[in-house]
Amino acid sequence: MKRRTFVRTCALALTAVGGLLAMGQAPALAAYPERPITMIVPWGAGGGTDATARIVSSLLERTLGQPINVVNRTGGSGVVGHQAIASSAPDGYTLGLATVEIGMMHWQGLTQLTYADYTPLALMNEDPAGLQVAQDSPYNSAKDLLEAIRAKPGTMKASGTGQGGIWHLALAGMLQDADIAPQAVAWVPSQGAAPGLQDLVAGGVQIAPCSIPEARSLIDAGRVKSLAIMAEKRHPLFPNIPTLKEQTGIDWTMAAWRGVVAPKGLPDDIAQKLTSALKQVYDSAEFKDFMNQRGFGMVYASGEQFGTFMSESNDSLGKVMKAVGIARQ
Amino acid sequence: MDAILLAAQLVFQLDVLVTIVLAALFGLFVGSVPGLTATMATALLVPITFFMSPVAAIGAIVTCSAMAIFAGDIPGTLLRIPGTPASAAYTDEAYAMTRKGQGELALGANLLFSALGGLFGTAVLIVAAPSLAEVALQFSSFEYFWLACLGLTCATVVGSGSTIKGLVSLMIGLLVATIGLNNPAGVPRFTFGNVDLMGGIDFIAAMIGLFAVSEIFRYVLGMSADTSNVQAPAGNLFTGWGRLFKQYWRQSLRGNVLGTAIGALPGAGADIAAWVSYAVSKRFSKTPEKFGTGHVEGIIESTSSNNAALGGAWVPALVFGIPGDSITAIVIGVLYLKGMNPGPTIFINNPQDIYAVFLIFILANIFMVPAGWAAIKSARLLMRVPRNVLMPTILLFCIVGSFAINNSAFGISVMLAFGLLGFIMEENGFPIAPTILGIVLGPLLEENFVTSMIKSDGSFLGFFERPLAAGLGIITLAIWIVPLALYFWRRSRG
Numbered sequence: 001m002k003r004r005t006f007v008r009t010c011a012l013a014l015t016a017v018g019g020l021l022a023m024g025q026a027p028a029l030a031a032y033p034e035r036p037i038t039m040i041v042p043w044g045a046g047g048g049t050d051a052t053a054r055i056v057s058s059l060l061e062r063t064l065g066q067p068i069n070v071v072n073r074t075g076g077s078g079v080v081g082h083q084a085i086a087s088s089a090p091d092g093y094t095l096g097l098a099t100v101e102i103g104m105m106h107w108q109g110l111t112q113l114t115y116a117d118y119t120p121l122a123l124m125n126e127d128p129a130g131l132q133v134a135q136d137s138p139y140n141s142a143k144d145l146l147e148a149i150r151a152k153p154g155t156m157k158a159s160g161t162g163q164g165g166i167w168h169l170a171l172a173g174m175l176q177d178a179d180i181a182p183q184a185v186a187w188v189p190s191q192g193a194a195p196g197l198q199d200l201v202a203g204g205v206q207i208a209p210c211s212i213p214e215a216r217s218l219i220d221a222g223r224v225k226s227l228a229i230m231a232e233k234r235h236p237l238f239p240n241i242p243t244l245k246e247q248t249g250i251d252w253t254m255a256a257w258r259g260v261v262a263p264k265g266l267p268d269d270i271a272q273k274l275t276s277a278l279k280q281v282y283d284s285a286e287f288k289d290f291m292n293q294r295g296f297g298m299v300y301a302s303g304e305q306f307g308t309f310m311s312e313s314n315d316s317l318g319k320v321m322k323a324v325g326i327a328r329q
Numbered sequence: 330m331d332a333i334l335l336a337a338q339l340v341f342q343l344d345v346l347v348t349i350v351l352a353a354l355f356g357l358f359v360g361s362v363p364g365l366t367a368t369m370a371t372a373l374l375v376p377i378t379f380f381m382s383p384v385a386a387i388g389a390i391v392t393c394s395a396m397a398i399f400a401g402d403i404p405g406t407l408l409r410i411p412g413t414p415a416s417a418a419y420t421d422e423a424y425a426m427t428r429k430g431q432g433e434l435a436l437g438a439n440l441l442f443s444a445l446g447g448l449f450g451t452a453v454l455i456v457a458a459p460s461l462a463e464v465a466l467q468f469s470s471f472e473y474f475w476l477a478c479l480g481l482t483c484a485t486v487v488g489s490g491s492t493i494k495g496l497v498s499l500m501i502g503l504l505v506a507t508i509g510l511n512n513p514a515g516v517p518r519f520t521f522g523n524v525d526l527m528g529g530i531d532f533i534a535a536m537i538g539l540f541a542v543s544e545i546f547r548y549v550l551g552m553s554a555d556t557s558n559v560q561a562p563a564g565n566l567f568t569g570w571g572r573l574f575k576q577y578w579r580q581s582l583r584g585n586v587l588g589t590a591i592g593a594l595p596g597a598g599a600d601i602a603a604w605v606s607y608a609v610s611k612r613f614s615k616t617p618e619k620f621g622t623g624h625v626e627g628i629i630e631s632t633s634s635n636n637a638a639l640g641g642a643w644v645p646a647l648v649f650g651i652p653g654d655s656i657t658a659i660v661i662g663v664l665y666l667k668g669m670n671p672g673p674t675i676f677i678n679n680p681q682d683i684y685a686v687f688l689i690f691i692l693a694n695i696f697m698v699p700a701g702w703a704a705i706k707s708a709r710l711l712m713r714v715p716r717n718v719l720m721p722t723i724l725l726f727c728i729v730g731s732f733a734i735n736n737s738a739f740g741i742s743v744m745l746a747f748g749l750l751g752f753i754m755e756e757n758g759f760p761i762a763p764t765i766l767g768i769v770l771g772p773l774l775e776e777n778f779v780t781s782m783i784k785s786d787g788s789f790l791g792f793f794e795r796p797l798a799a800g801l802g803i804i805t806l807a808i809w810i811v812p813l814a815l816y817f818w819r820r821s822r823g
Contacts, residue, residue, distance in 0.1 A: 044655075045372030051662045058376045071736045072372075075528020076510040076517075083524045084737070110510065110517065110527070157784055163515040188470075188780045189513040194658070198595055198651050203795075204469035204784055217650020217661070220672040223466075290379075293666050 032092050032270050033066040039260075040088075040096040042081020044074045047192070048213070048296065052125055052258055053097040055290045059281040064273075068095075077101065077162060079111050086117040090263040092270035095121070098261045100166050103314035107321045108164055109328035115310035118261035119271055122278035123301040123309055125291065127211040128231035128255040129170035130241065132224050134200050142228035142247045145207070146178050153184035158207035160196035163189045164326040167196075169317065170230055170254035171209040172324035174244065177252040182324040200224060211256060212238050213295035230254045237295050257299070257313065259306055275302045336684035339384045340692070348385040349392045349692065353700050356393035360400025361704070363410040363537050364730015367397035367599075368655040375659060383667035384685045390663065391686070392693040394656050395447050398599055398635055399701055402439040403708050407432055408723055410541035415635040417536055417765055418487065418603040425623030433709065434569065438625050439632045440701040441570045442581050446633035447694035449585035450592065450640020454647075455687050459673060462648035465593045470777040470784065471792050473596065475801035477774040480601060482808055483608035484763035494759045501750075502767015503774075505530050511772065513779040525739040532768045534731040534743040539761045541727050542748025547755075548720050573629070580610055580630040588634030592641025596773070598654025599635040599642075604766055606634035640690060647671050647683070 039057045043049040050072060057068040073081035078101040085096030098118060105111050131142055139145040149156060160167040172182035188205050190196040193214035200208040201223050208215065208224070212235060218224040228244045229235055230253050244250055260278055262271065281287055282300050291298050301309050321327035339345070352374070359370035370393050378386035401413030406423035416423075426435040453461065484499040485492055508519045509529025520526040574581070584606045591602040610630035611620045620627050642653030643660070650671035652658035664671050669682050676683055711719070731740040751761050785791025793799040 045368065045375075045659060047658070048662070050372070051375070051666075054376050055379065058379060070376075073735055073737065075531075075735070076524065077515060079510065080524055080528040080735075108515070110515075111524070159780075163513065165515075186783055186786075188783050189515070189776075190780065191511075191776070194651055195596060198466060199469055199780075201466050201649075202469040204471070204780075217671045220670065220674065221649055222673075223649065286379075290666065293668065294662065295665075 032273060033064050035093065036067040036069060037064070037092070038088075038094045039068050039070045040081055040085045040094065041070060041072050042074065042078040042085070042096070042099065042101075043072070045072050048127075048294070049097060049099055049258055051290075051294065052296065055287060056097070056124060056260065056278075056281055059284055059287055060277055063277040063280050077105065077110070077165075079105055079113075082113055083111065085261065086113055086263055088263050090119065090265040090267075092262065092266060092274065095260055095262050095274070097258055098310075099258050100256045100313065100317075103310065103317045104164070104166070104169070104321065107318050107327040115307070115314050117264050119264055119266035120303060120306035120310060121260045121262055121271065121274050122282065122303075123257060123259035123299060123306045124278070124282060125259075126255045126257040126297050126299040127213060128229050128235070128253065128297065129167055129209050130212040130215060130226045131174075131228040131230070131244070132197070132200065132208040132210065132212075132215045132219075132226050133206060134203070135223050135225055137206065137225070139227065140225075142242075142244055145227060146175075146180070146248060149175070149184050150178070150180050153181065154186070156184075156207060157186045157188050157205040158209060159188040159190045159199050159205040160193050160208045160210040161190065163187060164321070165189075166254070166256050167193070167209045167211075169320050169324070169326070171207065172326070173254055173320040174209075174230065174250065174252045176320070176323055177250045178248065197224065212241065216295055235297065237292065255297075257309075259301075259310075271303065278302070332680035333684050335681035336688055339681060339685040340388070340688045342384075344382070345385045345388055345689075348381065349388050349689065349696065352389035352393040353396045353693070353696055356396030357400045357700060357704050359393075360397030361403045361412045361708075362730060363404055363412055363541060363726055364533060364733050366413045366533065367394045367401075367415070368659070369733075370394065370397045371656050371659045375663060378663055379666070383669055383682060384689070386663055386667055387660070387669075387686050388689040388693075390656075390660055391689050392696070395443075395636065395639055395690075395693045395697060396700065398639060399440065399443040399632075399697055400704060402443070402632060403436060403704060406435045406439065407708060407711060408541070408719075409544050410723065410727065411536060414533060414536060414769075415599040415603050415638075417540070417600070418607040418762070419628045419631045420540055421762060422607075422621060422623065422628055425621065426625065426628075427623075427712075429623045431623065431625075432712065433705065435625060435628060436705045436708070437569055438573055438629055440698065440705065441573065442584070442629045442633040443636040443701070444694050444697045445581060446585050446588060446636035447640060447697065448691065449582075449633075450589045450637035451687065451690040451694065452640075453589045453637075454640045454643050454690070458644045459648055459676070461593050462645045465595060465645045465653075466649060466651070467797060468594055469795065469798070470780040471795055471798035472801055473594075473773065474777040474781050474792065475798060475805050476594075476597070477770050477777060478805045479801070479808070480605060480766070480770045481774065482805070483604055484766050486608040486611050487604065487760075487762045487766065491758070495763050498754065498759045498761065499763040499767045501754075502764035502769075503771045504767075505535065505764070506768050506771025507775070513776050525737065528735070530743055530768070531734050531740055532765070533734050534740040535747045535768055536765055537727050537731055538744040538747025538749075539751035539765060541723060542744055543751030543755060543761070545720055545724055545727075546748060546752045548716065573625070577626060577629045580626055581633045583609065583613075584630035584633030585637045588637030589641035591634070592638030592653055593644040595645050595651050595653055598656070599638040600769060602638035602641075603631040603635040604769070607631040636694075647675055648673055 041053040061068045073084045088094035175182045193210035199205050226241045359365045401416040405411040405416040405420040409424040411417040411420045423435045510527045588602040607627045610627040642657045645651045645653050646657035731744040
């Protein structure tokens with residue numbers, strides 16, 4: 001008797017859950033958007049991508065008049081979350097915040113996914129790589145550092161992302177452009193910039209080529225110095241940090257970017273509505289305040305432009321990855 | 330002194346106090362639902378904090394996370410489902426107390442020592458943050474490798490019964506930890522081309538499966554004892570506390586110190602603190618044989634430890650902007666957003682802000698007592714619910730929790746698979762606690778080993794070159810070798 005009740009309660013509960021799921025998939029008929037939207041973030045809660053997704057969502061919510069749920073789909077170096085965005089229904093009710101890694105993982109043979117599997121909506125942010133060393137490091141300019149690496153290859157180590165991650169590429173590409181073998185500095189994989197920077201201060205590694213906002217608190221604390229920024233222009237929030245080109249003449253730039261995308265095949269009218277809403281978000285005072293507070297770089301490109309941007313990013317990343325031997329041959 | 334008065338003015342405002350109370354209730358709820366963690370609760374708060382004053386925003390996060398870590402003990406004790414991973418270490422022990430009818434005593438102890446642990450962590454944060462952060466920052470992968478090894482040693486202590494079976498269970502956990510793409514080389518392992526497996530086995534889903542689902546299987550097969558209607562009321566919670574404190578203040582203090590220290594280390598938080606403290610408690614106990622049978626001693630030490638770790642984690646976060654655990658990783662973002670940029674200058678530029686944060690820490694841990702007391706009293710009603718209604722409801726919560734971790738049905742599959750694994754293991758006398766420890770420590774161990782080897786160009790000597798690493802290494806090896814050496818020495822003599 002007892003056991004039969006258990007089975008029956010389970011069956012009832014399952015029916016209820018099934019019903020709820022079915023309701024969630026009702027087709028969109030009336031003017032978009034008529035029900036809550038999901039925003040998928042391929043990275044963990046608390047990181048910079050997550051924070052960006054959350055501020056964009058809360059402002060977009062106001063513009064579109066529908067709640068937006070931010071959902072973190074983490075793991076697999078971003079593969080899991082990017083896959084989840086691409087394989088959702090292209091009905092405008094699932095959006096995602098794609099990151100630079102979409103142009104990297106397929107070269108490593110981790111997935112078939114590329115930028116072409118998405119409908120580009122709006123690029124919202126770009127953070128150039130910096131070149132950080134510990135405060136007590138003997139090197140005071142990018143030039144000194146590069147010469148030291150050239151003179152004694154294999155003595156220095158660097159950290160700040162996983163193997164083949166964006167900051168690994170930033171360093172490897174810089175070395176290659178300076179005619180130094182990319183393997184001259186060994187890469188120590190880490191779970192992100194914070195542990196890499198900690199290792200820099202603890203003396204475990206000598207270089208951390210992560211973005212400057214990520215290193216900001218340690219720079220302010222006088223533990224880390226940033227020798228250069230790998231961008232065309234100096235960062236407006238950190239005007240004292242020279243560009244790599246200014247110091248060494250090397251024309252190498254690398255940046256991590258974040259942008260809002262939808263699955264491929266999003267109807268044009270919905271895409272247009274979203275693009276103009278995202279433009280409003282980008283122009284809002286709240287978004288500017290947020291990005292400035294966090295020190296995140298603001299760059300905008302919408303729809304087509306963003307698509308072209310992703311395609312260019314994809315090609316240049318592929319070239320570097322092949323050159324430094326990270327891409328799967 | 331002025332700064333403290335200013336801070337008090339910032340905190341004792343109606344909106345701040347209301348925010349704290351609401352955040353406390355939210356934290357209690359999230360913490361007691363299996364699968365929803367303190368980290369998740371904090372992440373959910375972030376969009377709301379955009380619209381709050383700095384002190385209210387930080388206050389909400391501090392209060393919510395402290396409550397969630399305590400509340401995780403409630404379902405762990407009553408139903409054997411740890412509400413947050415930080416409660417996993419002593420879930421079996423607390424559940425054993427419930428089976429003996431001492432559920433309320435266990436929960437009362439959890440409440441008291443959680444609050445005391447939280448206050449201790451806060452005190453350390455106030456007094457020693459800058460110097461402690463300095464030490465924590467010196468830890469490199471070599472030191473973390475030895476710490477992970479020390480953590481693995483706990484596996485042989487925490488599981489009751491045969492050491493060999495404990496080690497087998499640990500190996501299962503370590504094997505599970507290798508699944509996925511999140512390894513130092515970024516190479517997919519045991520993924521069979523499956524995108525979900527690339528993300529690895531989620532530790533929370535596995536934990537829910539091993540503890541809760543296996544218990545449900547046992548119930549369905551008519552193998553578990555009925556605990557309803559056998560709970561002895563703990564009587565006056567407060568007089569009970571006096572006795573507990575008198576008897577176990579040493580354990581509480583040791584848990585507090587260890588918890589704060591582990592919390593302050595970037596990369597290790599409340600979860601690991603609770604495991605280590607439980608093992609330390611058993612190792613140094615006068616009555617280690619009572620552990621695992623529903624003995625309050627280990628619970629006190631580890632519940633002190635996980636709440637103390639929360640305060641500890643703020644040490645490197647405030648001083649250097651380096652997160653001490655996954656909660657402070659989110660907090661750092663909020664601090665920047667509110668113009669309270671972390672760094673040594675945070676103590677100098679706007680001292681009233683930082684004192685306000687400290688005041689909130691203290692308030693939150695004091696408020697934990699009445700709020701937690703109410704939660705315990707209402708949780709007692711849960712035990713009166715007939716089991717044939719309760720168990721399916723628990724299963725439903727487990728499913729919701731496993732789904733919520735990553736919003737995918739894959740979490741539910743993981744939960745069911747581990748439920749089956751847990752059931753089979755326990756039926757054959759294998760303890761499940763070491764498996765969970767293996768899943769938690771596996772990535773830490775591997776990552777720090779591989780990165781250390783890269784740094785030392787493949788030389789094992791690197792693990793002894795830095796003074797701190799050498800010290801930790803010698804301690805670890807001594808703990809491993811001395812008992813073995815003693816054993817052989819005794820045998821050769823006798």
